[in-house]
Amino acid sequence: MASPLEQFRIEPIVPITVGEFDLSFTNSSLWMMASVAAVYGFVMAGTMRPAMVPGRLQSLVELAFEFVSDLVRENAGKEAMRYFPAVFSLFMFILAGNTLGMVPGAFTFTSHIIVTFFMAICVWLGVTFLGFWLHGAKFLGFFVPHGAPKIMLPLLVPIEIMSYCVRPISLSVRLFVNMMAGHTMLKVFAGFIIALGIFGVGPLAVTVALTGFEFVVAFLQAYIFTVLTCLYLHDAIHMH
């Protein structure tokens, strides 16, 4: 039986080395490009011939658009709509990555912490930069809790700063852990089907249920990543 972790192995497809860096085009890169292409194709195909009464594809695109725009408005406020394109791209990219990873034999790039961490650190750096850009040095006031006694501040401010710095870690770990755990579990149960012979019906049923569950997780994790991005945007814009 193949190891359940084998599905996460990075395989170079086109080996490229620049200086000391390994910049190979890997299966991870391939599926990232596939996600971008899927999102681009989906949105373009849905909006190619806009109709007053939308067809199926147009409805789906509008649904996705409105879903994310509602998220941004509800969680980050109306001013944050300026950053809607970034949030929408992020959501669609993660969603496409998660769901394409459900195709048998596909590589789920969101199950690698370096990928999710890169996205999280981009969000975090962008939001921090935005906070300082909008509020200047006053953004540092974000780290001073409201209504705390002055004598406690030397203790509370470092804790707040730490709590802020932990954000990209927890944001990335959540997405990566969910995707990796789900896919590993799926593979483990699938491996039992043949091994148990006639009793393999049990794990087969579990695998079917888990597959459905994984689709929910794929959507949910993209959603949670987006909601948290919106909440961080909210903090940067409104500072409380």
Add this chain to the structure above:
Amino acid sequence: MAPESAGSPSPFGEFDAKLARARKKGEPQQGRGPGRSGSEDRPLGHGVQAGIEVIAGVAVGLAVGWALDHWTGLRPLFLIVFFVLGAAAGLLNAYRHLRRVGMLLDGETRK
């Protein structure tokens, strides 16, 4: 497009008023409601998430402390300080997460 600066009533006056009304109606209250995040996902996920927050806090604290020790040679001063800070930050994040999704049961913090 619309001559807003001019005193004359714009040809879109009625439309603008209607638009303003529609916008007002559809405008959600500002600020971070728990939105829909609380209702549609599972309590277990939130528990796991709170755990991730605590572990991430401690891990980041340890990493920063270790790095500063390594850099300044004051082992183990920063490791201890940042372990405590990181643990506190992790707990704070876990608490905030649970409060945000409305899983804390005391009435004051609920929503």
